[in-house]
Amino acid sequence: MKCGAIKMLKAKNRLGLVFFPAFDWAISPTHPEREERLLYTQDQIFEEGINDIEGIKFYNPNIASNKDIERVHFCVPSVEDRATTSHMISAGGAIKAAEAVMEGEADKAFALVRPPGHHAQRVVYGDRGFCIINIEAIMLENLRARYGHRRVAIIDTDCHHGDGTQDIYWNDRDTLFISFHQDGRTLYPGTGFIDEFGGPGAIGYNINVPLPPGTGQEGFLYVLDNLVLPILDEYKPELIVNSAGQDNHYTDPLTNMNFTAWGYAELNHRLNPDIAVLEGGYSIEGALPYVNLGIILAMAGLDYSHVREPDYDPAKLKQPQKITEYIKELCETIYKRWRNKESIAQEIIKGKEEIIRKRNVYYDTDGIMEYQTQRFKVCNKCSGVNMIESTSDRGMPIFAVTIPQDACPSCIDEGYKMYKEADAQNYFRIYLQDRKNDIFFKRHL
Structure with a gap:
């Protein structure tokens, strides 16, 4: 130095x-x-x-x-x-x-x-x-x-x-x-x-x-x-x-x-x-x-x-x-x-009720492969409730819902409904992350 x-x-x-x-x-x-x-x-x-x-x-x-x-x-x-x-x-x-x-x-x-x-x-x-x-x-x-x-x-x-x-x-x-x-x-x-x-x-x-x-x-x-x-x-x-x-x-x-x-x-x-x-x-x-x-x-x-x-x-x-x-x-x-982001956004979401994002995520340190699908609701009042279905090559499938901080009443209701109606027989864990109200729920078999 x-x-x-x-x-x-x-x-x-x-x-x-x-x-x-x-x-x-x-x-x-x-x-x-x-x-x-x-x-x-x-x-x-x-x-x-x-x-x-x-x-x-x-x-x-x-x-x-x-x-x-x-x-x-x-x-x-x-x-x-x-x-x-x-x-x-x-x-x-x-x-x-x-x-x-x-x-x-x-x-x-x-x-x-x-x-x-x-x-x-x-x-x-x-x-x-x-x-x-x-x-x-x-x-x-x-x-x-x-x-x-x-x-x-x-x-x-x-x-x-x-x-x-x-x-x-x-x-x-x-x-x-x-x-x-x-x-x-x-x-x-x-x-x-x-x-x-x-x-x-x-x-x-x-x-x-x-x-x-x-x-x-x-x-x-x-x-x-x-x-x-x-x-x-x-x-x-x-x-x-x-x-x-x-x-x-x-x-x-x-x-x-x-x-x-x-x-x-x-x-x-x-x-x-x-x-x-x-x-x-x-x-x-x-x-x-x-x-x-x-x-x-x-x-x-x-x-x-x-x-x-x-x-x-x-x-x-x-x-x-x-x-x-x-x-x-x-x-x-x-x-x-x-x-030009607004025009790009209109082109992407035009006529769509949701955007689906499929991803494979590799955990290189632990050698785990995750298979994930994200679904984002297209909402004209807020960012839109979204959910994740995920599993790994070691099992442990999950269903997770996120209610965004700016969520409208409709998206809040929809998020809680998705969480409550998710079938626990199909998932290792089911999560709800309510960012609007700073609440987190988790349930499992």
Whole structure:
């Protein structure tokens, strides 16, 4: 690190930091997602004197409750069977970050927690992409339950497509989800294309920016300035959340991008999120300590211009002109789709009473294949009640109903009717998630 120790500084923005390395949980002792991901960061931020800066405050995480998880997920067979204590504390760390902001104790907050969560979808049979429960979504729905509904934008800057967050907010126009990531044709989870545009109640409010391998600082900041920020200006969210994955870094062992620690800091400075939550990032020594430091300084409103990795070489990281031109054309195409979302929506839902979405979801860590059908009611008064029928190659078929937060009386009645009339003989579990009234029911044989 070339910036030297930081002393006698005062943050321009009061910043809350929640730190939780999850010492007792790892997929395996040598797996990329293990406690060292944050231990090197801990050493770095203490070495640089971050804890001595006036206006930066460290918080201990909360522990998420089962109710927090059930606002978001259908865990099969239960929350207790799927989520470990470490996962509940990771989600609780994100909740604590949001709480610090909402209670006015901090202007901004950054949850440096693990395990990550953005690949965890509405249905959870196991671990996929190192994720079991979706910590940003759990944080957001806890925030809405406690402080009132908010119009929120989630900007996912992880190198892997945030397919779990996309699934959770697929039909929610009050949650704009933008993910820019390495093209799914070249990287797990193989999703995140521009035609994945949202459900019938929120067409256009799910935006994917699949970037080519080799994208560097120039490309990421171009996407931010010429696509993400203009869309945010038009959407006008009340809160901005950065799903702050760090595996776009040029040293990451799982990806093929060329982003830098300074670039991450600059991105956060320009994006200006209220809350950031750590997601992926597996260059444990070469990237995370420097990237996290840069993000902390940027969110605190402090100078991050000297944040550099020891092996930083701009000549080696220069983005090819071919990639630059591709990204410009991609951004133009996506922005036009955003501006034309209403006409695209009318074309998709015209004459339809429901939209059916069939999916196979692979849990790569646990080797489980899920077979899922989602049905979304097309309603002209609200987002529309929706249901999921799902099973896995290990059995445990489920039927799950979600009543959206903006549900009209007709969709509320229909949701409860579907739940009550579902035949328990056909399903291992039957769920009802009433987001309008913050109620969760579950029944089984």
